Amino acid sequence: MESVLKVVNELWLAISAESIYLLPLIILSGIYFYLSSKREKKELLSVVNNKVKIFQKAFDISEDAILIFSKENEILYANITMRKLLLLPKEFMFKPLSVMPKVKIKSNWIALDELIEQTHTHAEGKMRAYLQVNLSLNDIDGDIPINLYIDSSEVGSKYESWCNIISIHDLRQKTREKTLDYKHQLTKLPNQTQVVHDLNALYAKVHLKEQKIALVVLDIDGFSNLRAIIGHEQINLILIRIADYLNKLPTKLDVNVYHTYYNNFLMSISNIKNEKEVLSFVAEIQEQLALFYKMEDIKLYLTASVGISIYPDSGGTRDLLDKAYKALSQAQSYGDGRVQIYTPEVALHDYDELVLHNEMHEALKNNQFEVYYQPIVESSEKEVVSAEALIRWNHPQYGLIAPDIFIPMMERTGFIVELGKYILEEVLKQQKRWKLFKFKQIDVSINITLLEIDTEGFIDNVAQRIQHHQVNPSSIKFEITEGSAMISEESTQKHFWDLKKLGVGISLDDFGTGYTSFLYLKRFPADILKIDKTLIDYILTNKEDQRIVKAMIELGHNLGMKVVAEGIENDRMAELLASYECDLLQGYYFSKPVPVFEFQKLLR
Numbered sequence: 087m088e089s090v091l092k093v094v095n096e097l098w099l100a101i102s103a104e105s106i107y108l109l110p111l112i113i114l115s116g117i118y119f120y121l122s123s124k125r126e127k128k129e130l131l132s133v134v135n136n137k138v139k140i141f142q143k144a145f146d147i148s149e150d151a152i153l154i155f156s157k158e159n160e161i162l163y164a165n166i167t168m169r170k171l172l173l174l175p176k177e178f179m180f181k182p183l184s185v186m187p188k189v190k191i192k193s194n195w196i197a198l199d200e201l202i203e204q205t206h207t208h209a210e211g212k213m214r215a216y217l218q219v220n221l222s223l224n225d226i227d228g229d230i231p232i233n234l235y236i237d238s239s240e241v242g243s244k245y246e247s248w249c250n251i252i253s254i255h256d257l258r259q260k261t262r263e264k265t266l267d268y269k270h271q272l273t274k275l276p277n278q279t280q281v282v283h284d285l286n287a288l289y290a291k292v293h294l295k296e297q298k299i300a301l302v303v304l305d306i307d308g309f310s311n312l313r314a315i316i317g318h319e320q321i322n323l324i325l326i327r328i329a330d331y332l333n334k335l336p337t338k339l340d341v342n343v344y345h346t347y348y349n350n351f352l353m354s355i356s357n358i359k360n361e362k363e364v365l366s367f368v369a370e371i372q373e374q375l376a377l378f379y380k381m382e383d384i385k386l387y388l389t390a391s392v393g394i395s396i397y398p399d400s401g402g403t404r405d406l407l408d409k410a411y412k413a414l415s416q417a418q419s420y421g422d423g424r425v426q427i428y429t430p431e432v433a434l435h436d437y438d439e440l441v442l443h444n445e446m447h448e449a450l451k452n453n454q455f456e457v458y459y460q461p462i463v464e465s466s467e468k469e470v471v472s473a474e475a476l477i478r479w480n481h482p483q484y485g486l487i488a489p490d491i492f493i494p495m496m497e498r499t500g501f502i503v504e505l506g507k508y509i510l511e512e513v514l515k516q517q518k519r520w521k522l523f524k525f526k527q528i529d530v531s532i533n534i535t536l537l538e539i540d541t542e543g544f545i546d547n548v549a550q551r552i553q554h555h556q557v558n559p560s561s562i563k564f565e566i567t568e569g570s571a572m573i574s575e576e577s578t579q580k581h582f583w584d585l586k587k588l589g590v591g592i593s594l595d596d597f598g599t600g601y602t603s604f605l606y607l608k609r610f611p612a613d614i615l616k617i618d619k620t621l622i623d624y625i626l627t628n629k630e631d632q633r634i635v636k637a638m639i640e641l642g643h644n645l646g647m648k649v650v651a652e653g654i655e656n657d658r659m660a661e662l663l664a665s666y667e668c669d670l671l672q673g674y675y676f677s678k679p680v681p682v683f684e685f686q687k688l689l690r
Contacts, residue, residue, distance in 0.1 A: 151254040159183070159199050162249055171254065172223065189234060190220040202250050205236045213237040221254065231257040270345035272322055273329035278346045281354075281407070288356060289403040299403075300364045301410040302353040303393040304332075304371065307422040309349040324388070325349070331374065339367060352410075361396055361427060368392050368425055389423035400428045419494040441483070442492055446501055450508060454480050457512045458679040459530070461688050462650060462672045465664040470688050472529040474565070474672065475513050476679045477505065497535055506538045507547065513562070514555040516682060521557075526689050531563040531593055531614075539566070539581045549588050559589030563614065567596045579609060586611050593650075597638065607645065614670075615642040619653030622673075626658055636666050643667070 142165075145152055151168035155161065159182050164174055172183065188195045196204070205214045214236045220229035233255040240248045268280040276284070288299060306328070313321045325345075332343045332351060340357040358364055375388040393414025395406050409428040417426035449455060459473040479487040496502040513530050521527065538544060552559050564585060566578070582592050593614040594607075617638055625631050635651070642649040651663045654673030663671060677688060 149256075151256065153252040153254075155199075155202070155250040155252065156180075157248055157250075159186075167256075168254070171256070185224055188222045189216065190222070190229065191216060195222065198252070202236055202238075202252075206238060218257070233257065270329075273326055273345045275329050275333060275343055275345035275351075277344065281344050281346060281352055284342065284344075285354065285407060288354060289406075297356070298358045298360070298396055298399070299406075300355040300358050300361075300394060300396045301406055302355065302364065302368060303346075303410045303414045304351045304353070304368075305391045305393075305414055305418070306349040306375075307389045307391055307418075328375070332371070335371070337367060339363065341367075358396070361394075361399065364394055364396065364427075365425065368394070372423060372425075391417045391422065392425040393417055393428070394425065395428045415494070419490060442481075442487075442495060443499065445481075446492070446496065446499075446505075449479060449481070450504065454482070455505065455508060456480055456681065457509060457516070458681055459685040460672060460679040461677050461685065462531075462670050463676050465660070465668050465671050468660070468671075468676075470526075470528065470676075471670070472531065472563075473685065474531045474533075474679075475509060476533070477509055478679075497537060500537065502535055503538050503541050506532075506534060510548065510551055514551055514557050517557045517561055518555050520686075520689075525686065527558075527561065528689070529561050529563055529591065531565045533595070534564045534566055536566070536578065540577060545581065545584045545588070548585065548590065552588065552590075560591060563591035563593050565593040565595045565616070579611070582611050607641075612647055614648050614650055616650040616652055616672075617668075619673075622651055622653040622659065622663075625662060632662075635663070635668075639666050639668050 145165045146167075148165060149167060151171045152163070152165045153161065153168045153172075154163040160180050161174070161178050161183070162180070164172070164178065168174070169178070172187070187198045189198060189201055190196075191201070201216075216234040216236075219232060219234055221232045221234070222229055235253040235255075237251045238248055239251065268276060268283070270277045285301075306324075309321070312324075325348075328351065329343070329345055332353065335341065335343075339355050342354045342356075344352040344354075346352045355364065355367070372390055372392070375390055391414060393410045393412065393416070395401075395409035395413060397403055397406055400406065400409050413426040413428040417424040420426070456478050458476045458478050460476060461470040462472040462474060463469060464471045477489055477493075479489075479492055481487050493502065496505055509532055513532055517530065519525075552562070564582075566582075585592065591613045592611055593616060594610065594612040595616045596618040597615045615638065617635060621631055621635055621638075625635055639649045648669040650670040650672055651668045652672050654660050654663070654671045654675045656675055659673075660671055660675060677685075
């Protein structure tokens with residue numbers, strides 16, 4: 087009795103000093119074999135059982151499944167996790183498993199008992215780990231991803247027997263979590279993380295075939311405004327329906343669909359022959375987007391801006407994804423529903439947006455921005471009577487950057503508000519100089535965005551700067567595009583009426599390209615209508631364009647406005663529009679936008 091207690095206590099001390107979690111089970115197994123062979127008295131069993139219960143409780147709360155086999159493959163111990171995994175009956179002790187699990191090592195399925203034998207042969211008494219293998223419990227259920235650990239221990243007072251210790255770490259939860267990490271939570275499509283993984287594999291294979299691959303980035307237009315109108319739940323339903331539509335789109339092309347960001351989807355196409363196939367594919371999507379969603383009795387007209395990059399047409403695969411997004415950004419700068427393919431020709435005029443973004447604040451401080459002026463002439467006498475102020479960025483690395491490159495980026499970041507204040511200040515200073523040096527006094531138009539108008543203090547700043555420079559307010563005209571003005575009609579009207587009270591003029595730019603109603607045009611406090619260049623381009627040959635332009639001129643005059651025609655490229659255009667009694671003309675035929683010192687020559 088004393089000798090047995092001594093052994094138990096020594097074992098207990100060993101457990102306390104050992105950190106390896108399987109050691110208590112080895113000790114437990116040793117105690118069992120020692121007692122079963124000596125069959126000591128009940129008092130001794132009571133002492134040992136208390137120790138055993140502690141071990142059992144410790145391992146029953148483990149998430150890992152733990153099993154101890156005898157050398158005859160009889161169950162000597164199984165914790166709760168193992169009993170649930172193997173669906174063991176209540177009376178499982180000292181019985182073999184009814185169905186021996188199988189483990190898939192590489193491509194071979196091996197019964198667990200056979201694997202144990204192999205482990206004894208090759209492990210040389212050390213624990214053997216089989217990581218990220220599959221476990222099969224029967225032929226019906228699916229495979230279970232696991233980490234498997236096998237060890238053995240000699241037991242008994244004379245070490246006349248041994249047992250096998252098996253630990254199984256179930257990887258199903260981690261696999262599910264990993265799967266979720268690669269799925270968009272709302273639509274369950276593969277997400278941005280999966281894109282990176284899949285594209286790397288796609289690029290690795292692309293050189294094996296002589297087919298082109300394309301990346302198509304699709305961004306639903308006006309999504310924030312739409313969400314404000316119809317609400318979060320309806321927006322989510324739209325996204326789910328778009329995802330389902332794209333994922334089931336019937337096509338001969340090999341397409342993979344991803345939901346990368348909130349209203350942004352990406353499609354990779356790996357078997358195209360030319361860009362026409364991609365454009366046709368995109369056109370079908372845009373057509374369906376305009377039709378497929380209906381909320382109650384109202385159809386929502388959805389449009390999407392699309393950026394496309396094609397290998398090898400757009401360059402190598404290294405930055406093909408970035409090129410698709412650059413093409414998307416360019417498409418969005420042209421308006422809703424536009425499609426742009428990234429080509430090397432575009433790349434010639436490409437800029438590092440990160441550099442521009444980081445440097446625009448310093449550029450303002452360092453006077454890198456410059457106001458150019460494009461003359462506007464009176465149609466009958468061809469005399470310069472006004473000008474449009476246009477901003478240019480004279481970058482130390484890229485040279486002169488056109489506004490269509492940096493203005494959209496500045497609108498996204500909000501920096502356009504600061505730039506707008508700078509332009510107003512420079513125009514007012516110039517107006518003051520022309521007055522002091524007896525130049526001809528002309529009106530100057532300044533382009534303005536909806537973001538600037540809605541900025542708090544905008545009207546007050548205009549009033550203060552005009553007062554400070556002592557410039558006649560009527561010599562300043564603010565231009566806003568028809569499309570921007572329509573986004574927030576009531577707000578735009580209010581702000582422009584406030585400007586009118588200051589004496590500032592208002593011009594409605596790009597007229598004819600948007601959806602202005604006659605009622606809105608009647609309420610809008612515009613002094614000038616500018617007919618968009620797209621309606622002027624073919625006016626010499628297209629009878630329909632001629633009728634439309636004549637009607638616009640008459641409409642403007644009937645509403646008490648002056649009318650400007652943009653995009654005049656030759657004298658025939660100028661004479662035809664003069665015959666239509668168009669008031670003012672603007673275009674390269676008279677002059678492109680030029681620095682102020684060149685513009686002053688035109689004024690003289």
